[in-house]
Amino acid sequence: AQSVSQHNHHVILSEAASLELGCNYSYGGTVNLFWYVQYPGQHLQLLLKYFSGDPLVKGIKGFEAEFIKSKFSFNLRKPSVQWSDTAEYFCAVSPISGGYNKLIFGAGTRLAVHP
Amino acid sequence: KAGVTQTPRYLIKTRGQQVTLSCSPISGHRSVSWYQQTPGQGLQFLFEYFSETQRNKGNFPGRFSGRQFSNSRSEMNVSTLELGDSALYLCASGAPNTGELFFGEGSRLTVL
Numbered sequence: 001a002q003s004v005s006q007h008n009h010h011v012i013l014s015e016a017a018s019l020e021l022g023c024n025y026s027y028g029g030t031v032n033l034f035w036y037v038q039y040p041g042q043h044l045q046l047l048l049k050y051f052s053g054d055p056l057v058k059g060i061k062g063f064e065a066e067f068i069k070s071k072f073s074f075n076l077r078k079p080s081v082q083w084s085d086t087a088e089y090f091c092a093v094s095p096i097s098g099g100y101n102k103l104i105f106g107a108g109t110r111l112a113v114h115p
Numbered sequence: 116k117a118g119v120t121q122t123p124r125y126l127i128k129t130r131g132q133q134v135t136l137s138c139s140p141i142s143g144h145r146s147v148s149w150y151q152q153t154p155g156q157g158l159q160f161l162f163e164y165f166s167e168t169q170r171n172k173g174n175f176p177g178r179f180s181g182r183q184f185s186n187s188r189s190e191m192n193v194s195t196l197e198l199g200d201s202a203l204y205l206c207a208s209g210a211p212n213t214g215e216l217f218f219g220e221g222s223r224l225t226v227l
Contacts, residue, residue, distance in 0.1 A: 032214055043118075044205070044218040051214060090158065094214070101148045101209045101216060102171040105158035 002027045006091050006106035013081050013113050021076040021109050023091030030096040033074040034103065035065055039087045047089070050074065061085070086113045117141065119208045119219035127225045133194040136222045138206030140187050146170075146209030147189040148216065149181060153202045164189055165209075193224075201226045 007022035025031065035047040048059025055067040065076045074091060091106040120139040128134050140147050148163035148171070160173040164183035181191040193200055203223050207216040 034214075036218075043220045044207075046215050046217075049214055092158075101146050101163045101165075101207065102160050102173075103148075103150075103158075103216065104160065105150075107157045 002093070002095065002104050004091055004093055004104050004106035006089075006109050008109050009107065011109055011111045013111070015083055015113055015115055016080050017113075019076070019078040019081045019085070019111070021089055021091075021111075023074045023076065023106055025072050025074070025091075025093045025104075027072075027093060027095055031093040032096065033065075033067060034092040034094070035059065035063070035074075035076050036090045036092060036105075037087050038090070038108075044090070047076070081111075081113050083113050083115050085111060087111060119206055119217050121204075121206050121219040121222050123222055124220065125223045125225075127227060128196050129227050130196055130198060132196050133192060134196060134224060135190055135192045136204055136206075136224075138189045138191075138208075138219060140189070140206075140208030141210075141217055144208040144210060144217070145187050147183055147187065148207045148209065149189070149191050150205040150207065151175075151202045152205055152221070158205070161191065161204075163209075196226045198226050200224065 003026045005024045033050040036044045037047045038044045050057045058064045088108045090108045092103040122137045146165045149161040152158045163171040167183045178194045183189045203221040205221045206219045
C-alpha cells in the first residue's frame, strides 16, 4: 500500500537554527511530491512541489526540498528558521497514475520556533 | 480572487443522521477533491470530482458519497453517521495543469 512517513512529529527550534524535516514514501511507481504547510488558524497551503527535473526544488519563504529517488525521500530544509515558521508541515505524494489531486499525506510535523 | 469556500464551518449531528457539506471552488477550477482530517488518521483522501465525474476514490465506505454540479460546486454526503466520522472535512480546488491544490478552511463535524 502507498504510504508517506514523516520522521518527526514534533520539532522545537530556536530562531536562526537550521531545519530539516524528513519524508519517505512507499510506492513503486512515479510520483509527484509536495510539501504543504498549515499555519495556526489557517488553511493548508502549498509550500513547494516536485514533478520532474532538478531534484532540488525551491518554494516559498526560503524553503527548499531535495528529492532522492534511490532513497524514496523528499526532505524539507530551511537554513535559518523564523518564529513565523511555527506551523504544521505535511509531506504528500501523488501517484502519477492517480492524477494530480489524489494526495497521500504523511502524519505531519509540528514545528515550534522560539524567539 | 475568492478562495475555496466551505459550508457549514461547524456542525453537530447525532449517530444515525446524515450530513451534507458544500464546497465552492476557486473560479475556473474544475477539479474538487475532499479529504478527511482526524487526529488519529491524519489527512485521508475521500474522492475527487472533475467536470461532474468522480475521477478518483479513496478507501472509505459507501456511506461517504459526493457529487459535482455543472458550476463545479461540490457536495459530499455522509449517511448513517457514526461517532468515528467526527472530523474536519477539507475541500480542495485544483488549479489547471499545475498540480497545486487550494484548500478551504474545512467543515468541522462532531457526531454525538
